Amino acid sequence: MSEKLYIQKYCSIKNKEVYVGGKLMFSSETSIAKDFFKSVYQFLDIKYSKFFKMDNLSKLAFLSAEFLLDKNVSEEKNTAIILSNNASSLDTDRKYQDSINDSENYYPSPAVFVYTLPNIGIGEISIRHQLKSENGFFVFENYNANFHYNYENSLLQNNKCDSVLAGWVNIDKDSYEAFLYLVSERGEIEHTEENLKQLYNL
Amino acid sequence: MKEAFITYHTMISSLGFSSEENFNQLVSENTGIKKHIRENGESYYSSQVDKQKVNQEFSKIGNIDNFTTLEKMMLLSVEKILKESELKISDKTGLIIATTKGNIDTLSSKSNFYNDKKRSYLPELGKQIKTFFNFKNEAIVLSNACVSGVLAVAVAQRFVKDDVYDEVIIVSGDLVSEFILSGFTSFQAISDEPCKPFSKNRTGITIGEAVASVLGSSEKNKNAVQILGTGSCNDANHISGPSRTGEGLVLSVQSALKEANLESDAIDYISAHGTATNYNDEMEAVAFGRLGMLEIPINSLKGYYGHTLGASGLLETIIGIESLKNNTLISSLGFDEIGVSEKINVIEKPENKELNVFLKTASGFGGCNTVVVFGKISD
Known part of the structure; x- marks a missing residue:
């Protein structure tokens, strides 16, 4: 691939609001992350019972992806998923640690332990959209546009995939923030480090 | 497009503090897995690093009280790569840290770093390694479950081929912790004897700990x-x-x-x-x-x-x-x-x-x- 690459679609979820392509799509009054995610799920009008088993980080990744991936076309597409954040899976790690501190409950359920990995959300999106492509979960102080630009560019230019679903998905205690986008040969906003930074800061 | 090589490597494990030492142990079919005792008194099999030796070695390059065990092992191993390769860190030198759980043991009140709430965050682990050696770029921390260490090699290769970096230091590491032991036990995945991969008699995994480092580079040498x-x-x-x-x-x-x-x-x-x-x-x-x-x-x-x-x-x-x-x-x-x-x-x-x-x-x-x-x- 040596075509120009574009940020085909983008979505951000934070402060009780969902923006897609810069336009407000949904907002809610609830300040509790878990409840807010449930209201976004209801707004999407989908039936996917696995959603309710996910931890908050996976829910946020899953919901952001729902706004960007077309269920009908993704099946044949070789779409990579490259996500990053600041707090890794610490939100669930802390809950898990609390339960092993309690000797009565020393062996918590494996269904909790599996979410003590930040890349599980990538697995959830892959299952939902049947994406059998390149994956990676990275951790930085803040959204690192330079890294994302270079790595997305590398995967596409070296024909490892046809498009990349990428971005930032962070959960830490009560705060949540997602900025996801789809990079491909189609679109109007050129895939550059500067544009990624700008869209993240919108 | 450039080519990518691995030119230097080292490791710290239950079987030794260098690649050569480790390889010789494997040629002799010696295992690092031994019986250990858990905090709750149960015994289990595991492969663990000699922490006294880690402190002994680390005291030659830094203050042992300022760093977590994982950081000390990572710093020791990066130090060795830098010394052997005589690498001059430039703005085209990348640093990748691959880990599944990083300093997860600091979430426990038994950790000396329990009150340093930042320490459990992976970017802080990145910062400790970056600052110690004066890397110019922010550490790329890769946390992708059990493929992290080998995925880091793929990421480094891609960045070297694309000329984003001239060379990339990769350090990967994880420790045995109560967090990990209880988790795999909850999956009923832990073997009650040293693990037996691909065997008809296998009964699950044995947990181990190690740190490994390599230098990925666009320039080859005779060992590449x-x-x-x-x-x-x-x-x-x-x-x-x-x-x-x-x-x-x-x-x-x-x-x-x-x-x-x-x-x-x-x-x-x-x-x-x-x-x-x-x-x-x-x-x-x-x-x-x-x-x-x-x-x-x-x-x-x-x-x-x-x-x-x-x-x-x-x-x-x-x-x-x-x-x-x-x-x-x-x-x-x-x-x-x-x-x-x-x-x-x-x-x-x-x-x-x-x-x-x-x-x-x-x-x-x-x-x-x-x-x-x-x-x-x-x-």
Whole structure:
């Protein structure tokens, strides 16, 4: 691939609001992350019972992806998923640690332990959209546009995939923030480090 | 497009503090797995690093009280790579830290760093390593379950090929902690004896700990191996169970071989993941059957080190590089009778054989798989 690459679609979820392509799509009054995610799920009008088993980080990744991936076309597409954040899976790690501190409950359920990995959300999106492509979960102080630009560019230019679903998905205690986008040969906003930074800061 | 090589490597494990020391132990079929006692009094098998020796060695380069155990091991191993390679860190030097759980032990009130709330964050681990050696770029922390260590090699190769970096230091590491032990116990995945990958008598994993480091570079030296191809594909099947068809692993091998411009018959040796759980080992055998790679000598090194989580892929890559250099296949310790449905060619005794190309594979929770093809350089 040596075509120009574009940020085909983008979505951000934070402060009780969902923006897609810069336009407000949904907002809610609830300040509790878990409840807010449930209201976004209801707004999407989908039936996917696995959603309710996910931890908050996976829910946020899953919901952001729902706004960007077309269920009908993704099946044949070789779409990579490259996500990053600041707090890794610490939100669930802390809950898990609390339960092993309690000797009565020393062996918590494996269904909790599996979410003590930040890349599980990538697995959830892959299952939902049947994406059998390149994956990676990275951790930085803040959204690192330079890294994302270079790595997305590398995967596409070296024909490892046809498009990349990428971005930032962070959960830490009560705060949540997602900025996801789809990079491909189609679109109007050129895939550059500067544009990624700008869209993240919108 | 540039070529990418691994030019220096080192490791800290239950079997020693250098790659050479470790490799010699494996040639002699010595395991680092021993019986240990848990905080709750139960005994378990595990492969653990001599922490007194870590402190002893670390005191030569820094204050042992200022760093967590994992940081000290990572710093020691990066220090060694920098010294041996005489690398001058520039703004085109990358730093990748691969870990599954990082400083997760600091969440426990028993940790000396429990009150330093920042310490459990992975970017803080990155900052500790970056600052100690004055790296110019922010550390890229890669946390992708049990493929982290080998995925880091793929990421480094891509950045070197694309000329984003001239060279990349990769350090990968994970420790045995109560957090990890209780988690795998909850999955009923821990073996009550040293693990037996691919065996009919396997009863689950043994947890281990290690730190491994390599220098990836666009410049080769006489010890270099080339990173010929990489692939990392998801199963899209289950978040904690391996795919029954080995789909993601098959796709990853195909992707790596295509990039390397090689057919499967060019592979002299497969360094598999082989965790010794029922499902993982079966999945790998099914994948290699589908790929027509059953004849190729294969091993799992988990019988020596246990499963060292995010470190395992890089640790096992280094042993593979040493195998190539020494033209020596390492036995798959713990294997007796075949216990997977496809007849894979498990290495039962150390053997001298000319080796030119090997495949490193890993798979993990979240449905992730990573494969890297390495080749000897001829000049």
